[in-house]
Amino acid sequence: MTAVLRILVLSTFVVLLNETIMVNAIPRLMHEFEVTATAAGWLSTAFMLTMAVVIPVTGWFLQRVSTRTAFSLAMALFLVGTALAAAAPAFPVLLAARVIQASGTAVMLPLVMTTLMTLVPEQDRGRVMGNVTLVISVAPALGPAVSGVLLQLGSWRLLFLVVLPIAAAMAAFGLRKLVNIGEPRVSPIDWPSILLAALGFGALVYGLSELGAGDAATAPVPPLATTLSGAVLVGLFAWRQLSLQRSAAPLLDLRPLTFRHFSVALSLICLSFMALMGAFILLPMYLQDVRGLTSLQTGLLLMPGGLTMGLLGPQVGRLYDRIGAPRLVVPGAVVIALCLALFGFVGEQTSPWLVLALHVALSAGLAFVLTPVFTSGLSVLPPHLYAHGSAILGSLQQVAAAAGTALVVSVMSGRAAAAAAAGGASATGALAVGVRWGFGVGAALGGLAVLVALLVRTPQLPATSRTGDEDRMAADETARNASVSQVS
Template sequence: MNVSSEAANASIDVSKLKRGPIVAALVIGAFVAILNETLLNIAFPDLMKEFAITPATIQWLSTSYMLVIGILVPVTALLQQWFTTRQMFLTAMILFLIGTVICGAAPIFSVLLVGRVIQALGTGLMLPVMMNTILVIYPPEKRGGAMGMIGLVIMFGPAIGPTLAGLIIDQLDWRWLFFLVIPLAAFSVIFAAVYLRNVSDLTKPRVDLLSIMLSSIGFGGIVYGFSKAGEGSWTAPEVVWTIVVGGIAVLLFIIRQLVAAEPILNLRAFKYPMFALVTVMMLVLMMTLFSTMILLPLFLQTALMMTAFKAGLTLMPGGIINGVMAPISGKLFDKFGPRVLVIPGLILVLIALWLFTGISVQTSTGHVVTLHIILLIGISLVMMPAQTTGLNQLPRHLYPHGTAILNTLQQVAGAIGTALFISIMSSGTKNYYAANPKGDPAEGLVAGLHNAFVIAFWIGCIALIIGFFIKRVQAPQEGEKGLA
């Protein structure tokens, strides 16, 4: 670590800051952004009718969101060293507010898409800033509880989003999905302007435009390629070339970061073994989690013939329990360390995934609710404790880089997981029809789902094996050279 960075660290005394208002400002902003992200999917049928567009076109509202975040998040490590916490967070929330207003007033689909992209810019800036701020203002022994509060917000938004969206669309109009968020976003901007304090270290490193270009092409190409693969064929030229070009750009980006004196994304964080282990485990686990996020609504609405509103209600108990469990698991992590939470959590995830391989068109709603609750209790025991463990091993100057790495790879894992499991499901359904040309469509879907959940189970087993190596670590002193 260089002298200027050490001097910057020393200039910020976080011990005198009031943490409560800072965390409240972060939590309100995160809740607004994540809630809105989960509101829109359920409105896709209404939007297709209003704008007279195809499913492939409407999918861009989700694909563009993931794409922008996948491109932006790797650069946030650099941005957080150039701009203060307040500047970053307020810019993020103002962008999100502007995007929300544009979406709500959009007269045509292209304007709606532009608004969605601006919303994604805000979300992509905000999430790494939020995690980095928690790491800076809390000592390692208290981070579990704080990260648990963040986890509550991150999980609670998706839990109530689909049901709330279904209710709004039934009673009002899709534009109200945005109109109702506008006052919340405005309140978040005002609250953060009053209470949020600067905690970041401004070292203002050299801006490496080539690295930014490689990062954007690389991560953007991979996220886009896998997103398109999930919509159709893996062998389509558009899919193959974007993934290949993206992969080459990421490889060149990695090489450049390892040789650069001031990398925009410091990959030397992987020299810390617990951070490296947790990153790989989270990549695997997020792929598994996305399998259920995508497949379960399909099962509920197509095989069990539920309305979108009822499907949202069915998935709500698991999401709420997951949110409630997040701060509890955070407090338990502070007291007992990660292993007593991560191992049982991963075992619960595997039990749920295996039981999901037995679902059928006769499966009761109560059975699905129970399995979903088991799955999300397991996830809540793993996600925040594991991430906090990995980040705890990093010295302070690597916090922005560690949070950016984790957030970037989760976006990549989401794109890969979605494409992979949709493809497995589609393949299983085709095989069913090959054996049963006049088979029931619901049974065909279930056959494909069985295959997808079996693969998800075996991928989850990889996460469990890694989980046995996760343990509590001592945070390094910033003055130590160590592995930095």
């Protein structure tokens, strides 16, 4: 059991590291491929959006294939995408490679969660879930630091050439050691749901990326119309899932949303990721293009934040077991909002040491929010809804991160262009203005996260009346046992 989980968790760390590994390379890619900041930002946005579209499908997919087959597909997609990105001759090819990478990552995440729930005894799930959640949060946080170091050593293609052999070694080791967990089950798939999810989430994030951009008025399709169309399609997707719940197996069961604590946790996670992913995009731009730091200096400056999150993870997990989620997430959310607000005052003369301190504090706040909220949000669900709850959290977390990135970068670009057009600021000064506006948006989102954090309560766990194998059997047949009890 330990070997299987270790393989999956390490592989997940490698693939998730690539979610944010491009953010430090954006300034260089903008010059090399002659694209705008908004277009270059899609290298991260497309990655997160692809995961949001694919993750709901993996719930159906993992029921139909073995563990080894799912692992093989995930790593094969990631390796193909990584190799294609390393050799990309043009920006569209690089963007397509990121989508392929993200498809493999989207399979890996629910595979880890499903295997964990199958192998780990109930009394140990909280501790193990905390470690998995730590990997999910630390890997993206370390991406900018790793990319900064590699970019100092050579071309941006090193970001993929270094990862490629590591991922290949993990794939080979996993295929040699991994064993199948559970039995595949045949179930139908609802293709209209897949179409609605892809079109809805795609239009929504694309519309958000165009809102606030300097050329929004000349766009072929009005960004506001695109955003509203995406929202309508996402609404139709949700309506179809509700309809399928009454007559057939939905692609994504939405009944976890009827649990108040789960819905509050979901809202807090989404708002946090919208604010934080935007900040992770803005910081490398600010440090390199406004403060004039090198890629190596930027990477080293951002690395302590990721390490702080990793070191705090086990401590936060133990505190969660002792005092619960509310006493952790409220202070954490306040720290996040305060740091983002202070980032909104950075300028051309701001000390990098102040940026370092704020980034470490921001990372600490993130550690105090994500692990407790993720674990407690899922803990209120009955076992038969756990997989769907994980899919909802994973999908909307990625959509929120993509939307936050697109929104913050668009506002930054629009305000920088407006400052430059006014004629009163240099190119560096105009970018500094845009960065401050971008952090201002993040601070506003962080303020909303604080309000939602105040709604977090200690969850009431589903009642159980048995232990061991009998308890697991009862969890799988809750409705039948309730009926028997009533008859008795």
